[in-house]
Amino acid sequence: MGGWSAERDVSLRSGKACAEALDRLGVYRVSRIDVDRDIAATLRALKPDCVLNVLHGRPGEDGTLQGMLEILGIPYSHSGVMASAVAMQKDIAKTVLKAGGVPVPGGVVVSRLEAAKAHLLPPPYVIKPVAEGSSVGVFIVREDQAHPPQELTRSDWTFGDRVLVEPFIPGKELTCAVVGDKALGVIEIVPTTKWYDYEAKYAPGGSKHLLPAPVSADVYAECQRLALLAHYALGCRGVSRTDFRYDDSIAGVGGIACLEVNTQPGMTETSLVPELAAHAGIPFEELARWMVEDASLDR
Numbered sequence: 001m002g003g004w005s006a007e008r009d010v011s012l013r014s015g016k017a018c019a020e021a022l023d024r025l026g027v028y029r030v031s032r033i034d035v036d037r038d039i040a041a042t043l044r045a046l047k048p049d050c051v052l053n054v055l056h057g058r059p060g061e062d063g064t065l066q067g068m069l070e071i072l073g074i075p076y077s078h079s080g081v082m083a084s085a086v087a088m089q090k091d092i093a094k095t096v097l098k099a100g101g102v103p104v105p106g107g108v109v110v111s112r113l114e115a116a117k118a119h120l121l122p123p124p125y126v127i128k129p130v131a132e133g134s135s136v137g138v139f140i141v142r143e144d145q146a147h148p149p150q151e152l153t154r155s156d157w158t159f160g161d162r163v164l165v166e167p168f169i170p171g172k173e174l175t176c177a178v179v180g181d182k183a184l185g186v187i188e189i190v191p192t193t194k195w196y197d198y199e200a201k202y203a204p205g206g207s208k209h210l211l212p213a214p215v216s217a218d219v220y221a222e223c224q225r226l227a228l229l230a231h232y233a234l235g236c237r238g239v240s241r242t243d244f245r246y247d248d249s250i251a252g253v254g255g256i257a258c259l260e261v262n263t264q265p266g267m268t269e270t271s272l273v274p275e276l277a278a279h280a281g282i283p284f285e286e287l288a289r290w291m292v293e294d295a296s297l298d299r
Helices: 008-025 039-046 064-072 081-088 090-099 112-117 198-202 217-234 272-279 284-293
Strands: 108-111 125-129 139-141 162-167 172-179 182-191 207-210 239-246 256-262
Touching (some): 081 090, 081 217, 081 256, 108 112, 217 239, 217 256, 272 284
Antiparallel strands (some): 108 162, 125 139, 182 207
């Protein structure tokens, strides 16, 4: 848990929640590791039976940690090297998902400085880093904005030089988790702020989670089908979470678009996957146990 990405604080909370859940089970000896650059040496000294990976962002979500664990021969949870690396790069993931039959938004990948010069799409549109999570570095450019956000040109920008510019899809924010080979329920996320940003995701009261999502049975089932399809298309293992936008002004299921697949979804007290698991009759302790027992190599 922890690490040095922009999602460090969330990862620490996820790690704390999982460690406490495993402690409550009373069947594991749990070690809490705040990951630093000496993680390989730490793991060699500790010699754990397996690693429960709740690092969000780099290096835990991009295949880096997974590759190191493969070399060290330590079984680990969640997705392997390839799926983690591909899912983390939103532009590459979109190409794979589209080829696999999962609907995704259009858009272009450019440098952040290029995105700051002029509107590359008709507003409203979204600008997001290609390899970050938790909505860090994301901007929604509205119709009344004369030019793109100039924050993209800041010298202290830390979210990478390439950004994805996508059309803004109106409607509902939906998400569905996959555990093993089963899609769980579908949540509609209703932010209490302007949109589902970092604060809405993690601050208590930042958003309302409607479970089951108040959509038609067809749309609900299609989100479950697409979450499982996306999980398999990217080669994910263990637990993943797929986020959608649903334009409910379009009849049928044609308004659903997959935004991204999270291979290391949050496990905090406000996170979506624990809530979806509980709705499916899986207490948080059992979810943590399942992730530990599912750990393996060659994922």
